[in-house]
Amino acid sequence: MNKLILEDYNLEMTLLGGQAFNWDFEDECFYGFTQSRIIKLMPVETCRGKSLLQWQTYPENDDIDFLKSYLRLDVNYKNILNKIQKDRYVKTAVKKYPNLRLVKQDFEETLLSFIISTNNNIKSIRKYIRLLSQKFGKSINVNGDKYYLFPRTEVIAEAKLEDLLSCSLGFRAKYLKGTAKYLLENKLTKKIHKLSEENTRIELKKIKGVGDKITDCVMVFSLGFDNITPLDVWGKRVLTDFYKVNKKMKYKDMRRWIENYFEGYAGWAGQFLFEYIRHQ
DNA sequence: TCTCAGGGGCGAT
């Protein structure tokens, strides 16, 4: 296995929190599945904020470029922490959930995953995505054990609606299939990475089943817009309970408020505040 | 057994 030293990086909170639904912790290892690879991360030693990690990717091995990009090892984390700690709420959250990070996920997987998140809780979302992967994803052999990849977009696009429904997706099934088709027909993945913030939002909201909240999730969790944070029920609670923002305020205005307040880092701040208020 | 809410969004009004 390959080795990597991680500094100030809480894998558990980062990978098993609400930003990604495709990681599991078993036998002291983190296993992740994407559309093209299984990732195994094994923390072996921790000392003063640094931890030694053994890792491997499957079926193609040694994909360090993927890992670096996914974990965002290039960010200046200390600088981000300095920027976001503007009040006692963030300061408390940073203390309670040290070394929480944002990762950068694949665009299509993120979009498809958050379609499933609609009016659902994290536990259910994780469950449905696994059902979907077992039914539609390719299986990969990792040291004799079987792991399933996240379904390819083409497979979801061509899946029978009844087969999607058998994964307990309910009314989300038609949005999932429709989104997969839309991605392919419009070659959206190629285009989306070149757009401005405003145009990215416009393009994403054209998709049936994608509104303000899912748009924001995709933009911060996969497209690198660090100043966006999803205002779901918890995000709204952060604003109304902590910052005394008017409950009646529109989504757009709430978003403007928090983006303005955190000056470029609302995405990072939002992750901390989300964990904080969700566990209160 | 029942109610309720869950990292929402659509379509009708």
Add this chain to the structure above:
DNA sequence: ATCGCCCCTGAG
């Protein structure tokens, strides 16, 4: 701009 509804599940 508001509101009922969507499909399902786990918690209480």
